[in-house]
Amino acid sequence: MDSSYLFDPEHWDPGAAGSIPQLLLSHLGYSALALLFGTLIALPVGLFIGHTGRGSFLAINAGNAGRSLPTLGLLMLMVTLLGLGLTPVLIALTVLVIPPVLTSTYAGMRSLDASVVDAARGMGMRPSQVLLRVEFPMALPVLMGGFRSAALQVIATATVAAAVGLGGLGRLLIDGLALNDYSRVLAGAVVVAALAIVLDLLLGLIQRSIVSPGLTGRAVRTRRAAPAP
């Protein structure tokens, strides 16, 4: 195993152009932008469909349709149609974020007990309050699942996007393959894999901290821990 590229301190100098920290940063930047745009589009639509029940066919099938889209084909098609540059790639990445977020938002809203929503209404909550204070927080666990898979999808596709000229960690893989420099390829692959694994674990932790303890059963567990009368 040739790890000379990965462990060469020169490639870790944050000031040098094309160093691993710089590529990592730009990789995260593109991914974050696509996640932001995709979520800004998909989340409201998912909440609307989940709340009203209108257009559920779209929400149910979006996830499957998105999964069947070949990412490389989508990227290359966008670039061929719109020209080289950041915009077509960002559009492709955003398109990939929408289906999992949309479907999971909808699924999360559908997964909650209708009697809970009725109770919220019965307590006099306005529709917007029911949505934001009951339905959304209760849909969060499922929604976060979709967001996590969207994040992984974007990290993976941003890597592939180096083939159509995007910066980021994929550069090491694509340039390494082109130069027949396997040490560089391996360095890129290891860092990308580590990034994806760490990001997924991190999002898992965030999910645990933002989901209401009443939903995860943690609150119940602590109550049970108290001595029974």
Added chain:
Amino acid sequence: MIDYLQRNQELVLEALGEHVVLALLPVLIGIVVSLPLGYLGVRFPRLYQPMVNVCGILYSIPSLALFVILPVVIGTKVLSPVNIVVALSIYTVALLARTVADGLRSVDRTLTDAATAMGYRRIRRLFGVELPLALPVVLAGLRVATVSNISLVSVGALIGVGGLGALFTRGFQLFYAEPIIVGVLLSVLLAGIADLLIVLVQRALTPWARLSAGRV
């Protein structure tokens, strides 16, 4: 587009054939490996959580990275189709092992108890009662794995073996959208057909699901 298809029929068909093999061989390998793994996760509950964690980590590795790391691990050449097959098998197992375990755990305890009382021993009960009842969950996982395998194969084009992905790289190099559109459509169509086939298999294998739905 029709025009492109007619002029390049042979090329497209060859890419399509390669795509099917590269996507579905891993599905078969994945089923064979994950059934015993998932069973172990249920038979020995202590193994369940570690298994889920390892599967989650493997599943989160980006495909291109896995394709090029594998040569170091299994000693293949960097541009070998074996890397694609093994990588997609790993994703399939990572997804299915957990699904099999969850499916088996979802089987109603009273049903397995009833089978035991009727004299079913462990192995016969597994194949005759538990596995069939777990099928809807397992097949739902299989659908996800199959569809994502079909879309992932084309990433392999970046290391020289990618079925329909070859049409993407070719179109991109010529800056010509037709082959890319043909490739995307065929890939999506293939995924749709595979998905439909699994749904039909599920219907055929779980006739009781429709019967009870009809009664209600």
